[in-house]
Amino acid sequence: MKSILHKWLLRLVQGMLILSMTGCISPLALNRAVLAYDDAITDAISQQLMINIVRARYRQPVHFTGVSNIAATFNFQANAGAMPALGGLAGASILPVFGGSITENPTISIVPIEGEDFTKRLLTPFTQNKLTLLLRQRFDVDMLLRMMAQEVRLLHEARENGAYRNSPAAKNGYEMFRRIVLHLSAIQDHNQLFAEPLPLVNTWTIPAGPVKPEGFLALQKEFTVHHNAQDNTYVLRKQVAGPIVITNYDPDILSEEEREKLQQLVGDWNSSDIAFDIRAGHYGGEWPMTGVFRLRSFHSILGFLGKALGDELGYYVEKDPRTPPILNDENPNLTMEFIVADTSPADADFSIRWNSRYYAVNTTGPHARWNRDAFQLLFLLFQMTVTDIPRVGVPSITIAK
Structure with a gap:
């Protein structure tokens, strides 16, 4: 009787251990696999962004590839047994033996991101709605406009070409552009910058x-x-709702006549233009101005960043004397600073290799936070540009492990 009871208890314990082992292992393996795939895809996109900046620098075609599907099958196996304990009397002492295995069979489909629809999105300037969406995520307006805007037009000022270009090659225009966005940044630092549709x-x-x-x-x-x-x-x-306007006051305080006048001043607005109106009597009003920023496309942003790897390096521009203090005096020379080296940079978050040289975002030094935020902004702008990656009906590369 005791022998039967002993065997029954032993089997019960073995069964419970097997169930608990498989129950613990399967969620753990799944969690690790999901995070590993997520990290791999994020790293792949980041490296593609970096390599396309380098391609733009050398006037090579930009191209992106996406992962359309990941299917991973997990097989969990467990076994148990018993054997006489070493050194014990035969039949007097039983040693349980447990074993298990996990196998993973992933299938990954890689699809080129191309075609007329994606190309149009790549070449179409960003809309004002997307810029204001990012502004509401608390991105610095200075960083946003330095990356996304190709020029600014001041409406009360006569200028031969009508615009101040955001390009270090155009020295006078570039410095005025930088001073204007620094002024807006100082207003934002004081939480007095508004970006709202003009109520009409x-x-x-x-x-x-x-x-x-x-x-x-x-x-x-x-x-x-x-x-x-x-x-x-x-x-x-x-x-x-009229066009979105960046202001240093709440647009709701304007009378109907003032709103109509501002709309007429801005003119027939384009969705890829965003107007601004800085008025006296409000924070930052020591330099009153009204104008329009013209936004870039994602392809143009890659080209702009790529030029920073060549001869068109950004440089320091002092803020206008009428501009209020800027938080932490943050005013980097470059929109995004890169490292170019003969060996893989040890302290970089990641790097890519192109023609025997390594390229990376500079994530060390006094502007490490700025550069990381700028790359995160570029990542989000890319996500705003791509369409849903097709999962069927297109040529793809399937990798089965």
Whole structure:
């Protein structure tokens, strides 16, 4: 009886141990695999961004590849047994023996990101909505505009070519551009920078005679309706969102006349332009100005950053005397600083090799945080550019392990 009970208890313990072992191993292996694949994909995108900056520097075609699908199959096996304990009397002492194995069979599909749709997105300038979305993530407006804007136009100032270019090769234009974005950055540091759609009111006048009662009720759902008894007309008013404007004041404080005047000043706005209006009487108003930034495409951003690897290095530009203090005096010479070396940089987050030289983002020194944030911004801009990677129906490379 004791022998039967002993065997039953032994099997119960073995079964519980096997179940607990497989139950613990499978989630652990899955978590590690998911994180490992995620790290690998993130690193691959980061290195592609870096290598395309280098390609742009040497006027080579830029190209991206994406992972469209990862399918990993896990096989968990466990076994258990028993054997006489070493040195014990036969049958008097039992030593349990447990074993297990895990096998992983991943299949990874790699797809080139190309085609007319992606090329259009690559060459189309970013819209003002995307810039303001990033502004609301607390990116520095100085960093955003230095990377995303190709020029600025001041509307109250006569200039032969009409714009100040964000290019170190255009010295006078570049320095004015840098001073303007530094001024906006100082206002942002004081939490007094607004980037909101300009609230506008559209007005229509229609004769009251043809309007039936049911039509009048329908109008009231969409418009503010005012009846003008003098000429028997209805005046319809509807508030609409106008262009996004960067200001040093809340746009809601403007009267309708001031809003209309500002809209006329900005003119027929383009979705890839973003206006700004800095007024006296508010923080940063010591340098009042109104103008428009013209945004770049992602392809143009890669070209701009690539030029920093050549002869068009950015350089230090002092802020305008009318600009308030800038937080921590942050004013890097370069939009993003790179390391170029004959050996892989030891302290870099990652590096790529191109024609026997290594390239990396400089993540050491006084501007390490700025450079990391700038690369994160570039990463997000790339994600805003690519479409969903097709999973079927396109040529792909499938790697099965």
